[in-house]
Amino acid sequence: MESIELKEFREMVQRIRKGENVICPSCKKGVFETKGDYRTSPGFQCTHCKARININ
Numbered sequence: 818m819e820s821i822e823l824k825e826f827r828e829m830v831q832r833i834r835k836g837e838n839v840i841c842p843s844c845k846k847g848v849f850e851t852k853g854d855y856r857t858s859p860g861f862q863c864t865h866c867k868a869r870i871n872i873n
């Protein structure tokens with residue numbers, strides 16, 4: 818999280834909310850997924866390195 822610029826993070830969130838596969842900026846291999854609804858879920862996790870992002 819700390820390494821991700823705020824602007825980059827916001828753009829990532831917008832794409833995640835559209836249901837796009839967003840490449841994880843930490844490992845550049847996984848994509849963020851959620852067990853919930855991508856439009857409303859507050860938490861996503863990278864499929865590769867398991868980095869988590871939280872959207873409040």
Ligand SMILES: [Zn+2]
Pocket residue numbers: 841842843844845846847848863864865866867868
């Ligand atoms: Zn990752």
